[in-house]
Amino acid sequence: MLKIALGQIEVIPGQPDRNTHNMLDMIAEARRAKAHIIVFPEMAIPGYLLGDTWEQTAFLQDCEAFGQEIIAASTDICVLFGNVAIDWKKRGDDGRVRKYNAFFAAQNGKLLGDDNFIYPFRIKTLLPNYREFDDTRHFYSMRKLALELNKPLTELLKPVNVTIAGQKIKLGCILCEDGWGDDYHLQPPAILHNNGPVDLFINISSSPYTFNKNNKRNRVFSREASELNTPLIYVNNVGLQNNGKTIYTFDGASTVYSGSGEIIAYCPTFRAEIQYLTLNLIDKGTSLPMLSAPSDDTIADIYQAIHYGAEKFLVSIGMNKVVVGISGGIDSAVAAALYTDILGPENVLLVNMPSIYNSATTKGLAAKLAKNLGCLYTVIPIQEAVDHTINQLKTSPITNLTTGAETNLTVSGFVTENIQARDRSARILAGAAAAFGGGFTCNANKSEMTVGYSTLYGDQAGFLAALSDLWKHQVYALAEYFNTKVFGRTAIPQETIDIVPSAELSFAQAVDEGKGDPLIYPYHDYLFRAFAERWNRATPEDILTWYSKGILEQEIGCQRGLVKRIFPTHQDFIADLERWWKLYSGMAIAKRIQAPPVLAISRRAYGFDHREAQNRLYFTTRYNKLKAELLNK
Amino acid sequence: MLKIALGQIEVIPGQPDRNTHNMLDMIAEARRAKAHIIVFPEMAIPGYLLGDTWEQTAFLQDCEAFGQEIIAASTDICVLFGNVAIDWKKRGDDGRVRKYNAFFAAQNGKLLGDDNFIYPFRIKTLLPNYREFDDTRHFYSMRKLALELNKPLTELLKPVNVTIAGQKIKLGCILCEDGWGDDYHLQPPAILHNNGPVDLFINISSSPYTFNKNNKRNRVFSREASELNTPLIYVNNVGLQNNGKTIYTFDGASTVYSGSGEIIAYCPTFRAEIQYLTLNLIDKGTSLPMLSAPSDDTIADIYQAIHYGAEKFLVSIGMNKVVVGISGGIDSAVAAALYTDILGPENVLLVNMPSIYNSATTKGLAAKLAKNLGCLYTVIPIQEAVDHTINQLKTSPITNLTTGAETNLTVSGFVTENIQARDRSARILAGAAAAFGGGFTCNANKSEMTVGYSTLYGDQAGFLAALSDLWKHQVYALAEYFNTKVFGRTAIPQETIDIVPSAELSFAQAVDEGKGDPLIYPYHDYLFRAFAERWNRATPEDILTWYSKGILEQEIGCQRGLVKRIFPTHQDFIADLERWWKLYSGMAIAKRIQAPPVLAISRRAYGFDHREAQNRLYFTTRYNKLKAELLNK
DSSP: OEEEEEEEOBOOTTOHHHHHHHHHHHHHHHHHTTOSEEEOOTTTTTOSOOGGGGGOHHHHHHHHHHHHHHHHTOTTSEEEEEEEEEEEEEEOTTSSEEEEEEEEEEETTEEOOTTSSSSSSEEOSOOOOSTTOOHHHHOOOHHHHHHHHTOOHHHHOOOEEEEETTEEEEEEEEEGGGGOGGGSSOOHHHHHHHTSOOSEEEEEEOOBOOTTHHHHHHHHHHHHHHHTTOOEEEEEOEEEEEOSSEEEEEEBOOEEEOTTSOEEEEOOBTOOEEEEEEEOTTTTTTTSOOBOOOOOSSHHHHHHHHHHHHHHHHHHTTOOOEEEEOOSSHHHHHHHHHHHHHHOGGGEEEEEOOOTTSOHHHHHHHHHHHHHHTOEEEEOOOHHHHHHHHHHHHHSOEEETTTOOEEOOOOOHHHHHHHHHHIIIIIIIHHHHHHHTSEEOBOOOHHHHHHTOSOTTTTTOSSOBTTTTSOHHHHHHHHHHIIIIISSSOOSOHHHHHSOOOOOSSGGGOGGGTOOOSOOHHHHHHHHHHHHTSSSOOOHHHHHHHHHHTOHHHHHTOOTTHHHHHOSSHHHHHHHHHHHHHHHTTHHHHHHHTSOOEEOOSSSOSBTTBOOOOOOOOOOHHHHHHHHHHHHO | OEEEEEEEOBOOTTOHHHHHHHHHHHHHHHHHTTOSEEEOOTTTTTOSOOGGGGGOHHHHHHHHHHHHHHHHTOTTSEEEEEEEEEEEEEEOTTSSEEEEEEEEEEETTEEOOTTSSSSSSEEOSSOOOSTTOOHHHHOOOHHHHHHHHTOOHHHHOOOEEEEETTEEEEEEEEEGGGGOGGGSSOOHHHHHHHTSOOSEEEEEEOOBOOTTHHHHHHHHHHHHHHHHTOOEEEEEOEEEEEOSSEEEEEEBOOEEEOTTSOEEEEOOBTOOEEEEEEEOTTTTTTTSOOBOOOOOSSHHHHHHHHHHHHHHHHHHTTOOOEEEEOOSSHHHHHHHHHHHHHHOGGGEEEEEOOOTTSOHHHHHHHHHHHHHHTOEEEEOOOHHHHHHHHHHHHHSOEEETTTOOEEOOOOOHHHHHHHHHHIIIIIIIHHHHHHHTSEEOBOOOHHHHHHTOSOTTTTTOSSOBTTTTSOHHHHHHHHHHIIIIISSSOOSOHHHHHSOOOOOSSGGGOGGGTOOOSOOHHHHHHHHHHHHTSSSOOOHHHHHHHHHHTOHHHHHTOOTTHHHHHOSSHHHHHHHHHHHHHHHTTHHHHHHHTSOOEEOOSSSOSBTTBOOOOOOOOOOHHHHHHHHHHHHO
8 A cells, every 4th residue: 555645735936945845844744644655746846937047057056956955855755746857968959958847756865767767857758838838948858858869769768666665666757748648649658658567657747727627637637547557646736827928827636546547536726735645556546435526617616716816926926905996897896806805805995087988877886896895995086187188188289390380189089088098097096006005907808808909008007917818708707706606795786797898988888878898798709719719710711601601609609699680791790800800910919918917717818828929910812702702692 | 053043032920912922023033034943931921920820720721822822833943932831631739730830842833852751841850949939839840750750860851852954953951940950969951961962052041130140140051061061042031020029120131151151142131132143063152252241240230120120010010100208318319219210200209298307408408309300399298297196196085995994095206206107108108199190119228128127107118119129338329320320410419328317207316416227237237138148047146156256247248347346345236136136037027028019139139039927036045155155254
């Protein structure tokens, strides 16, 4: 019998000292509990998402030294952990020192594994380089090493031999992506098993949370364990890491699969914890009770991830007070509820900033929300400043210093709308936040961010865009969740949920007359999701093809019958499609470049997970052809 | 004799229709000139920096179809070009359709090369994934293919056989990085030659401009040609491409090297051009006159790149008017000069926005600059609005809706400074730009951007940060260049060059009293360069090590004797180092995440070429030890 400790630690990126300290504590605890093995996540010492910190030699040396401390602590216990491994004598493809994303197995103060490999550690074979991942930028893969050594991978991937409690065990040591090899031309677990057989697979991971990803992981890893008839331990970290533009939560959810693929241990999500499991390698864990995996695809999961992410982000930047501009509308109400939930009402300053265009309805809803949440509240009107700005722009004489001619600027209605938005954020909220000793929030949702339906330095500004990976319909669902589950009362006023969404930047957007955003969310949410989130991105060519075949609604997942109701003619449909595609691939990119960091929830968050260039509008040849056909019908 | 056309086109990223059109025109021209071969750059059809556009199946099909048009046009001429190649039956590691960064050789309407390879095109072997490059995210490399096919690369990399003008020729077809293999474990040109010998190497590239890179390229490629005793043709595109956060110019500078490594043809920089060369393969081009490469490392080169980059960027986003906020200081003066030079004075609106802290000196200098440049000019004071903002913040009652208590915010001097900066940019300049029908510029330099010495939504805002890859001393050099070479007169007032740099946001920053920025540019420019631009990034540990060894100045390249003069004690030195490191690795990252796109000049521009995570401040163990030693001395 093997007593295994799952060391689901919180990894703090870029803080090897603190991570090592936490690991040493957990090793001591596991030793006291008489565990034979403790397993820590991938990159447990340095953290995983560090940008180009990997190019700092001093940092690498530091991580290596902390790794030595962990190795030294492996007395009376076998310690498995992830760290960067450095081969100071070799170069990476970039000419810098060679770095590996590595799996270390230590026992009795020494590293294991060099009896059948060139290094006393194992190397990640499959380096993900899609989505937010950037592994190949920094780390040399086992595949490249195989080419360099001129040896087949099938010969190089070997289990680590270890003797624990008198048992000789072959560990199949893999790192994260190595277990997700479906799309690759090779599957490391199968190769390892072939060179074993492996008694126990250990997958150490640093796997960012994605809505509904654990369900998939359970399917993939369960199949892997049962196909190879070998138990598999998956250990993932918790915590928050980021790559600048995008903030990722790590949910842990470390799991053990028996040799028949059943879940026999499951760590909690979003909580650092050591968990023990006593495994019989003879029966491959199949005698242990089967557990079912918790849900992964409900609004409760989104709430948990957003709450955890925003809370950890505040801690990581040392911020404990926030200012939220509230309009009476849904997005700012959910943001206010979120931060109140995290920081307590006494640390949240809600600011309503009416102009002449704001209705009594929404002003009242803002006050009601503030009252319901019990926050700090103030009203700072913007009309005087907006009028002053417009007046200054219109009346300041512009002199042509070549000709001497004088002119004046004219200020259109559209320009006036953006002046209001900037006045609220860059003038009031930024100033109020600095005076309050905190930051102000960006309340934009993903639908707005997709097409840049927001003002740069205005409502798009803030220290964090916590809701910007949620489509508008998800924001509504979250509002309901706050009322029914978090607060257990109607904290977010029902009218805020019921009124038409509107920016109220002109009389054309009067909520009381039912006038609001140009976005028809029940359709556009799904159209935009097809642009941004489909694995093979949908373009106008795809959309128009589906439309012309009558399968658009089922392809994008919106309500049946909707498209016909919204767009009476092909021309209407095409005009709408082109309008939003133009924004999505144009001005919205310019805005996203300067957007706050986005808290990732979906499998495609804006920022580093959605790389984009500010290029010109383009329609494919086939799109243009199909469009001409439809319009000529 | 072989008549070769170098097709140094401008590649417009994401516009395969226009690129194909331009290529067809150039093919027709080359055919008329009786050229045997025309060579186009890497990714000539789609463009190279496209973000995740590569995930749009419709776009890929479009590029493939345009490639067919080029192939069809290869009658009476051999056409060599770069395009994306798609194997619709295979997958990449991300599960999407397999894409290659490919080299196509077409003749008589057909593709060549499938007589000794599995595809009728050649594949990039070395995919760069450092700096701004992201090749491995999208393209499958020849190295991975070799592993998949289970064949050695030495067997797979073969020349393309072609018969031109009765001569049987073996072409060594390589793509960009394949010619820069020094840091890799294999060199494609040598392998190809071994499987040849190759008669002529063709390196098609899409190689972004970097200050002083062409000098290095000439050394590397010249050595390559002479070592293999084979002429080498390098064709690069011109134009502008970007990956969102960073804007890259492409300078062309296509070059031909003889078999003895001499330069025998050189296309102009930053200009689309077809150039012809008649090459004798028997003497390997050695009978042609040797040319010397133009300079690559002067302020004139920086001027050329910035002018080209800003001009092309304006064209690409359809902007032809700009607003520049001018303070009387050096950065905004250089920005004003740059845009006036590009757009003409009638399209540039200069705005001076004084507060009570701005001196008569700088207000006068702003007016003088505007006069000298002959631009549109206006003065819009900010004091009234700033006072109004401060008053609103201080007097709006804040109610605690739990307790009913009322408080007020207090506005500190530091908060007031930032209010001014945001008032100028987000209130005045953004409004003026919208009313003027253009954008407003970000005038920040690299020194400021390194440590976030700027205000978010204030002086850090704008549509483009054209000077943000220049250290302060380079901005001064550019100012001198504008006066002496571009305008031929003192357009930028000499006093603007001579006064102390200052933000003038408080009376503590009074220029007339010689008070200004906390940055001591002759030292900090070089310290920051060591943080940001060294291939192996310098950290406080490195800096302090060099300092303690007395070699800091030579390591970072600043003036000798400076450090001792600035910092009387170790404590002073360390306090300064920690102050800026904390900002560089902290608040400055938060600001850069929301910064405008940066026009790249150096080998490390902020943005996509400098990936960073918003993590916590960290000092290595060895740093802390060394610091303690120094302070205890």
